[in-house]
Amino acid sequence: MKPIRVFLKERSYDIHVTDSFNNLPNLLTKFQFHKFGIVISHGCILTRFGKQLIAPLKQSGWDIHTITVPESEKSKSLDMAKYLYKQISGISQMRNPVIFAFGGGVVGDLAGFVAATYRRGVEYIQIPTTLLAQVDSSIGGKVGVDLSFGKNLIGAFYQPLLVLDNTTLLKTLPKRQIQSGMSEVIKYGVISDRKLFQFIENNLQDCLNLESNVAQFIVERCCRIKAKVVSKDEKDSTGIRVILNFGHTLGHALEAATGYKKFTHGEAISVGMAFACRLSTNLGVLKQAESNRIVKLLEKVHLPIAVKGVSRRDVMKAMSLDKKFIAGKSRWVLPIMIGKAIVKEELPQKAILSALEHHIFS
Ligand SMILES: NC(=O)c1ccc[n+]([C@@H]2O[C@H](COP(=O)([O-])OP(=O)(O)OC[C@H]3O[C@@H](n4cnc5c(N)ncnc54)[C@H](O)[C@@H]3O)[C@@H](O)[C@H]2O)c1
Numbered sequence: 001m002k003p004i005r006v007f008l009k010e011r012s013y014d015i016h017v018t019d020s021f022n023n024l025p026n027l028l029t030k031f032q033f034h035k036f037g038i039v040i041s042h043g044c045i046l047t048r049f050g051k052q053l054i055a056p057l058k059q060s061g062w063d064i065h066t067i068t069v070p071e072s073e074k075s076k077s078l079d080m081a082k083y084l085y086k087q088i089s090g091i092s093q094m095r096n097p098v099i100f101a102f103g104g105g106v107v108g109d110l111a112g113f114v115a116a117t118y119r120r121g122v123e124y125i126q127i128p129t130t131l132l133a134q135v136d137s138s139i140g141g142k143v144g145v146d147l148s149f150g151k152n153l154i155g156a157f158y159q160p161l162l163v164l165d166n167t168t169l170l171k172t173l174p175k176r177q178i179q180s181g182m183s184e185v186i187k188y189g190v191i192s193d194r195k196l197f198q199f200i201e202n203n204l205q206d207c208l209n210l211e212s213n214v215a216q217f218i219v220e221r222c223c224r225i226k227a228k229v230v231s232k233d234e235k236d237s238t239g240i241r242v243i244l245n246f247g248h249t250l251g252h253a254l255e256a257a258t259g260y261k262k263f264t265h266g267e268a269i270s271v272g273m274a275f276a277c278r279l280s281t282n283l284g285v286l287k288q289a290e291s292n293r294i295v296k297l298l299e300k301v302h303l304p305i306a307v308k309g310v311s312r313r314d315v316m317k318a319m320s321l322d323k324k325f326i327a328g329k330s331r332w333v334l335p336i337m338i339g340k341a342i343v344k345e346e347l348p349q350k351a352i353l354s355a356l357e358h359h360i361f362s
């Protein structure tokens with residue numbers, strides 16, 4: 001498959017959607033660096049797939065080392081970054097390593113952040129292993145760690161040298177992780193790819209089974225959209241990248257209000273997408289039938305569209321905090337048909353509250 005290019009002048013790079021790691025050494029030959037790499041991953045991922053990744057690199061002369069971090073959002077911390085600096089420093093002996101971020105979004109964000117900051121920046125490669133990371137977090141260079149009082153508060157825009165999506169790895173993902181990643185995939189369909197949306201509707205079971213051809217097809221379509229958006233707005237500064245936040249204004253608030261414990265990210269944004277569809281239909285910009293199709297697909301994936309046991313007040317509070325942190329105003333991504341969305345700023349509080357009554361129940 002032809003690689004997907006992220007166009008960012010001298011920081012441009014390719015995303016390779018493939019079914020093996022065998023060609024990776026070959027892809028790396030065009031870069032001028034010593035063949036010295038450190039793979040940052042989780043123990044379980046290395047046990048399952050480490051050999052597949054590392055053997056072809058070693059065969060072509062790479063000196064490869066590994067460091068593991070625990071499987072948890074808690075690993076996205078400054079303490080863990082410090083631990084990694086120390087380990088890397090011990091292994092490297094003043095050489096500059098190439099970092100391989102081999103895992104889901106947690107590993108990608110953490111290893112990318114360490115690559116951005118260790119010795120004022122070393123090269124890194126994203127090798128995402130979850131559906132969410134393959135279609136979203138590995139692309140675009142947002143790297144970072146959490147602080148105790150907020151997620152992703154410390155970080156940078158730091159682009160990888162390349163992204164390699166091996167879709168065969170997705171087969172071992174737990175069901176909940178697949179559904180969660182699927183939520184982002186549906187997001188891409190709604191905001192900009194009606195054909196992708198229809199494809200998921202028509203081939204839902206194959207999509208959820210992540211059959212090889214199907215997985216490559218959906219991952220590639222999503223990566224194309226993200227690559228295009230990021231190419232136009234690398235640093236989230238022109239407003240174009242906001243479109244990727246469909247379902248995220250409420251989704252983020254729902255995650256924050258429930259301490260990032262009750263819902264996966266994909267589940268939270270599923271509720272957010274259903275909510276944004278309601279706002280759109282209430283405002284008369286989206287036909288009811290289109291909204292119904294979106295909500296129906298989310299339900300078929302067993303994603304939530306409404307949640308119980310959550311305080312609406314807490315969610316509203318989290319939303320206003322997010323607004324203060326991010327840009328001073330809340331922005332709503334509203335679908336106007338499947339495949340197209342617009343961005344609206346500052347909707348009336350009343351419109352938000354009355355729509356919220358259908359999605360958040362205490
Ligand atoms: N940088 C960005 O632009 C961006 C965008 C979206 C999300 N994120 C971040 O991504 C993180 C969430 O990422 P995630 O959903 O990938 O979660 P994750 O990285 O925690 O991975 C989820 C779980 O799946 C396991 N796993 C990974 N690959 C597997 C495989 N192939 N088979 C079986 N199990 C596997 C992991 O070990 C982990 O336990 C959050 O920290 C979020 O903030 C970043």
Ligand SMILES: [Zn+2]
Binds near residue numbers: 136184248265269
């Ligand atoms: Zn997301």
